[in-house]
């Protein structure tokens with residue numbers, strides 16, 4: 001439950017509170033979390049009390065109703081800590097709640113969103129399948145209508161939070177005659193429904209403390225009232241609403257991660273003496289640090305600009321894709337340089353940077369992999385220039 005005094009805070013006070021929580025709780029708990037292989041329960045309770053599960057949900061449904069600019073500003077702060085913490089509430093604040101908010105019926109919004117905002121109903125977003133990753137429109141899980149229920153069959157993989165979620169937003173094919181996006185619908189499925197099984201992977205390379213899971217649906221009966229929005233055929237549009245929100249949060253996460261890695265690395269090169277002085281005195285080291293800072297700030301500016309446009313109403317999906325593409329590539333570049341500057345400590349011992357280097361690698365794969373964003377942006381540019389000579393989401397439009 002969100003601490004009632006949080007709802008009365010002004011945003012600057014709230015940001016300070018989250019920054020303090022990051023410094024006094026999240027960062028100092030990282031090693032304990034890695035050893036335990038999971039986010040400690042007391043940290044999850046604090047995240048819920050601080051309202052982190054509700055930042056994107058309107059006050060009418062129990063959330064904090066922050067603007068997107070405020071959400072990314074806050075993300076810059078709490079993702080100075082391991083991005084695994086964010087994973088635990090990311091599927092609620094971005095992917096699932098936004099699809100429900102924009103496309104759910106009023107009854108679905110009232111039933112689900114207040115519990116989600118309070119951190120009491122954890123949802124997972126079940127789109128990806130073995131045969132449908134980047135090509136999500138060709139997913140194969142089916143939902144067959146039988147009287148008052150839909151019967152779900154199929155499987156999902158790589159689903160964040162699936163192993164402990166209370167409910168899944170599941171995308172399934174309701175119309176076999178349409179093999180593409182038009183045949184897909186979305187359902188909110190209670191995770192305890194008979195016929196559902198989940199399985200954790202045998203190992204994770206990165207994000208190990210917030211592992212993804214597989215979900216199997218074997219003749220799972222879902223009441224028709226749990227068809228999201230009450231109508232079939234626009235499931236992928238609903239998914240994209242959540243995905244666009246989450247993409248911008250991921251881009252902001254990359255900036256938070258780069259900030260921490262640079263803080264740790266600057267401290268290291270200032271301490272570490274070689275050739276009669278600190279590494280920080282070497283021109284090559286300074287050049288690496290300076291270039292990294294400039295790239296991080298470019299990513300931050302792109303994220304904030306996209307967030308401001310988002311808050312004005314129309315979702316700037318191409319600029320969000322550019323922000324996600326650039327920021328995730330930036331975070332990996334910065335991570336690699338930081339590991340290099342740590343020398344052997346980048347490979348041996350407890351320094352957090354190598355763990356973050358491994359974690360940020362995944363950010364170039366989920367919420368659309370970098371090559372897919374490059375392809376989609378190029379296609380959108382070619383299409384738009386052919387129509388009217390401008391670029392998509394153009395500042396000149």
Ligand SMILES: Cc1cc2nc3c(=O)[nH]c(=O)nc-3n(C[C@H](O)[C@H](O)[C@H](O)COP(=O)(O)OP(=O)(O)OC[C@H]3O[C@@H](n4cnc5c(N)ncnc54)[C@H](O)[C@@H]3O)c2cc1C
Nearest residue numbers: 125126127128133134158159160362366367369371372375
């Ligand atoms: C840590 C993690 C968490 C995740 N969480 C979720 C979740 O909560 N819910 C969910 O539904 N999914 C989730 N995913 C799945 C994620 O969205 C997919 O992994 C991603 O869409 C890529 O699909 P794929 O892994 O099947 O790779 P593939 O589609 O097989 O692609 C592999 C690679 O091929 C290249 N490629 C593919 N298509 C193109 C193209 N058209 N043009 C150019 N290059 C291309 C890219 O380099 C791409 O990385 C998660 C994945 C990870 C790793």
